[in-house]
Amino acid sequence: MLLNSVILILQETLEAALLISVLLAINLQFGGGVRWLILAIVGGLATSALYASQMSRVSEWFEYTGQEVTNALLQTSITLLILLCSWTFLRCWSAGHDKVAAHYSFRFHLFATATVLLAITREGSEILVYLMGFYHQASFFHTMASGSIIGFGIGISVGVLILYGLFSLQGKWRVAAIISILALFAGNMLSQATLQLIQADWIESAGAIWNSSSLLSEESLAGKLMYALLGYEATPSGAQVIAYCTGIILVLLTSMLALKMNPTNGKAAA
Amino acid sequence: MYPGLLLGIFSHAAIAATPVIEVEIRDHLFYPSEVRVPANTKVKLLIKNLDPTPEEFESYELNREKVISGNSKVVIFIGPVGPGDYPFFGEFYPNTARGVILVR
Numbered sequence: 001m002l003l004n005s006v007i008l009i010l011q012e013t014l015e016a017a018l019l020i021s022v023l024l025a026i027n028l029q030f031g032g033g034v035r036w037l038i039l040a041i042v043g044g045l046a047t048s049a050l051y052a053s054q055m056s057r058v059s060e061w062f063e064y065t066g067q068e069v070t071n072a073l074l075q076t077s078i079t080l081l082i083l084l085c086s087w088t089f090l091r092c093w094s095a096g097h098d099k100v101a102a103h104y105s106f107r108f109h110l111f112a113t114a115t116v117l118l119a120i121t122r123e124g125s126e127i128l129v130y131l132m133g134f135y136h137q138a139s140f141f142h143t144m145a146s147g148s149i150i151g152f153g154i155g156i157s158v159g160v161l162i163l164y165g166l167f168s169l170q171g172k173w174r175v176a177a178i179i180s181i182l183a184l185f186a187g188n189m190l191s192q193a194t195l196q197l198i199q200a201d202w203i204e205s206a207g208a209i210w211n212s213s214s215l216l217s218e219e220s221l222a223g224k225l226m227y228a229l230l231g232y233e234a235t236p237s238g239a240q241v242i243a244y245c246t247g248i249i250l251v252l253l254t255s256m257l258a259l260k261m262n263p264t265n266g267k268a269a270a
Numbered sequence: 271m272y273p274g275l276l277l278g279i280f281s282h283a284a285i286a287a288t289p290v291i292e293v294e295i296r297d298h299l300f301y302p303s304e305v306r307v308p309a310n311t312k313v314k315l316l317i318k319n320l321d322p323t324p325e326e327f328e329s330y331e332l333n334r335e336k337v338i339s340g341n342s343k344v345v346i347f348i349g350p351v352g353p354g355d356y357p358f359f360g361e362f363y364p365n366t367a368r369g370v371i372l373v374r
Contacts, residue, residue, distance in 0.1 A: 059337075133325075195333060
């Protein structure tokens, strides 16, 4: 029971921790405060509590596939917000002078707040449903609560490690690492959104296009970590692979456009 | 963004033909714990959670994951998949809530 809750909470925490670390790395580059992050976390906890409390009602929507549709909507929105974050980050980074940087800095904080808020809404609601289910079972609650705290602690630690890792890189390399992580994250989100819509029967699925479970099983600890961080699936459908690649390409294209544009034209295009 | 979306919406008309299989959750156990479904066919899984506590249906082999609140029911579409054994479990009570979908 202890190990179960450690792994469950760790999985849910890792995804948000990775996202927050990357956005914090961008934020520290701007030299801005972290008030936006506190706002996003508090807001995200509030909306996840709302989602968790309404879970059974949401489930009944769209002929009992409301959860999938809601999750797909959240994940698609997160993907779009990541594109906006990448855009504003690179426009600011390439602008060079403070006036333009300040202009993009505000927008970046707005988009980053919304991204984290939506990510916590989805991950947080699952954690809350899990915790609330055990709340009235006194015998389990202590074990489960300790497990959750350990899982949460490990998740946060990994996030801090990623943040320090990003900060140990210099100049262009740091930017490249940040954009790579954002691209993989966007791919993961679009792939998960597609899977949700397949599960709800909104998208037809032709079954798995490969099976890599003998190389890396989703049930192994490494597989679970890869799933939480990168959205690894041992048996993905073709639609998911296309969605994953689309997410990566969208972030890379946005980045290239943001870097190529003349800084003085930036305001008009943004 | 989703080329299959339009096609997917129209496929709702075909739901009536999709076999429905009911599974219940009682005392953190799945009833039945062995579910037989036809191969290469899309199946609608109707899961009723009769426990007051929530559960999360999960199957790595089928790429399915869904929270089921206490005293409620959900629908999960699975397949089409080829013949084989596809285990599933309840992520919140993985020590007891276990089952397998036998695709034949």
